[in-house]
Amino acid sequence: MIEFRSVTKKFPDGTVAVRDFDLVIPSRKTTVFVGSSGSGKTTLLRMINRMVDPTSGSISIDGEDTSTLEPVALRRRIGYVMQNSGLLPHFKVIENVATVPILNGVPRRRAHQEALTLLDTVGLDRSLADRYPSQLSGGQQQRVGVARGLAADPNILLMDEPFGAVDPIVRAELQVELIRLQRDLDKTVVFVTHDIDEAFLLGDQVVILETGGLIAQVGSPSEIMAAPTNEFVANFIGAERGKRALSIRSTGSGDILVDSSGRAAGILVAPTAPDAE
Amino acid sequence: MNWVANNLPLILQRTGDHLAIAVPAIILSFVISIPIGWVAHHYRWSRGTVLTSIGLLYAIPSLPLFIVIPLIVGTGLRSPVNLVVGLTLYGIALMVRSTADALGSVDSNVEQSASAVGFSAWQRFWRVDLPLAGPVLLAGIRVVSVSTVSLTTVGAVIGISSLGSLFTDGFQRNITAEIYTGIVMTILVALVLDLILVMIGRALMPWIGAVSPRRAARNARAARRSGEVTA
Numbered sequence: 032m033i034e035f036r037s038v039t040k041k042f043p044d045g046t047v048a049v050r051d052f053d054l055v056i057p058s059r060k061t062t063v064f065v066g067s068s069g070s071g072k073t074t075l076l077r078m079i080n081r082m083v084d085p086t087s088g089s090i091s092i093d094g095e096d097t098s099t100l101e102p103v104a105l106r107r108r109i110g111y112v113m114q115n116s117g118l119l120p121h122f123k124v125i126e127n128v129a130t131v132p133i134l135n136g137v138p139r140r141r142a143h144q145e146a147l148t149l150l151d152t153v154g155l156d157r158s159l160a161d162r163y164p165s166q167l168s169g170g171q172q173q174r175v176g177v178a179r180g181l182a183a184d185p186n187i188l189l190m191d192e193p194f195g196a197v198d199p200i201v202r203a204e205l206q207v208e209l210i211r212l213q214r215d216l217d218k219t220v221v222f223v224t225h226d227i228d229e230a231f232l233l234g235d236q237v238v239i240l241e242t243g244g245l246i247a248q249v250g251s252p253s254e255i256m257a258a259p260t261n262e263f264v265a266n267f268i269g270a271e272r273g274k275r276a277l278s279i280r281s282t283g284s285g286d287i288l289v290d291s292s293g294r295a296a297g298i299l300v301a302p303t304a305p306d307a308e
Numbered sequence: 309m310n311w312v313a314n315n316l317p318l319i320l321q322r323t324g325d326h327l328a329i330a331v332p333a334i335i336l337s338f339v340i341s342i343p344i345g346w347v348a349h350h351y352r353w354s355r356g357t358v359l360t361s362i363g364l365l366y367a368i369p370s371l372p373l374f375i376v377i378p379l380i381v382g383t384g385l386r387s388p389v390n391l392v393v394g395l396t397l398y399g400i401a402l403m404v405r406s407t408a409d410a411l412g413s414v415d416s417n418v419e420q421s422a423s424a425v426g427f428s429a430w431q432r433f434w435r436v437d438l439p440l441a442g443p444v445l446l447a448g449i450r451v452v453s454v455s456t457v458s459l460t461t462v463g464a465v466i467g468i469s470s471l472g473s474l475f476t477d478g479f480q481r482n483i484t485a486e487i488y489t490g491i492v493m494t495i496l497v498a499l500v501l502d503l504i505l506v507m508i509g510r511a512l513m514p515w516i517g518a519v520s521p522r523r524a525a526r527n528a529r530a531a532r533r534s535g536e537v538t539a
Binding site for chain 1: 415417418420421422423424425426427428431436439440513515518
């Protein structure tokens with residue numbers, strides 16, 4: 032469990048990125064911070080592994096105040112995946128994945144062995160191990176980034192817009208992969224995005240942020256969709272534009288769902304029982 | 309050509325003298341410039357002051373410098389050490405700026421991500437910042453190398469042996485071939501050292517030449533085509 036207690040971050044230039052922020056991030060769930068630029072979402076994420084220190088307030092992980100922990104040691108036990116993968120361009124794929132275990136003192140051979148297994152985990156062919164990041168596609172680089180984030184087997188995985196720079200098809204693939212990984216590995220994932228669809232797809236808990244790190248609403252995707260607390264949230268999730276306000280219309284070839292502007296958005300099917308899978 | 313053939317041992321001797329002065333000066337300039345360049349890069353206040361004052365070293369005329377150094381360092385006027393110290397100062401004058409620029413050329417996203425996964429500041433410098441600064445450092449040290457090899461000849465004027473002694477001797481004794489040999493050998497030494505630096509760079513920075521998959525595919529296609537032609 033990660034807990035923010037009245038956290039404020041003011042940067043030297045006077046910008047207040049986050050003001051008096053309180054939140055509990057449950058363990059083994061995915062929490063998504065979503066908001067536009069300036070909402071302080073990345074600052075919040077970076078405060079968890081002390082890349083940024085709060086001006087006031089405290090952050091604790093499983094009851095331990097992070098300000099009492101040594102930043103470098105803390106970062107090595109928290110996985111971190113960033114936009115454009117953040118891979119080290121002069122390390123081969125295998126070395127990138129094994130980075131953190133080697134920093135932690137795991138012998139190189141063993142770290143590389145385990146890194147190969149991680150390539151399997153994230154769905155990468157082992158033949159890519161000896162390539163440099165520049166020799167991979169954007170989607171492959173991002174998978175390597177995820178593998179590196181998982182390498183030290185951290186309980187917490189921080190993801191800063193990890194799929195922001197890849198094309199929509201690859202992004203969809205990576206999102207599905209992440210859901211699968213999360214089901215298998217059961218990490219506490221904190222994910223930052225500006226894409227509300229991504230937030231609803233991945234989040235168990237979604238935190239919608241306004242400028243300055245103000246929480247507009249916290250809840251599960253269905254709670255937020257069913258009852259947006261205010262106009263900002265309604266606007267943000269697209270309810271206002273009618274994107275999510277669907278109605279049934281009968282056509283010659285059957286019933287379809289349309290949005291408020293009358294565009295076809297889907298079809299209605301009988302609910303499948305969850306245990307039928 | 310006769311002169312060259314008759315004086316091969318002398319030419320080799322002078323080339324050896326030349327390398328014994330230039331190579332340590334090049335290495336020392338590189339090593340000493342790294343901490344100074346790091347300071348200039350790391351602390352914003354220091355950048356202007358450090359870079360300008362170090363750069364001004366290059367404006368000191370070489371002959372007076374080689375005469376003043378022995379007084380400060382305590383070496384003899386004709387000791388090669390005297391020359392090595394002077395050349396190192398000139399090398400630093402060029403290399404500190406390159407080092408600061410090289411460290412500044414490292415992608416800040418990569419630096420951030422290295423810190424975020426748990427490199428300590430020290431580890432990040434040695435394993436991330438310095439290697440990634442490599443291409444710009446290499447460009448800088450190549451300039452230093454060429455300039456040092458050429459400046460080494462100045463020592464001949466104060467009696468420190470190098471390929472420059474071939475010019476001074478050639479002038480005094482009016483042997484044109486000796487003068488030309490001195491010039492050609494100096495250029496040759498500069499070229500060879502440059503080549504060695506490029507090769508060291510290639511060996512230490514294998515990721516620079518790493519071929520993208522698209523280029524690899526193109527190369528493979530080209531290879532197949534040429535294979536078909538020869539078959």
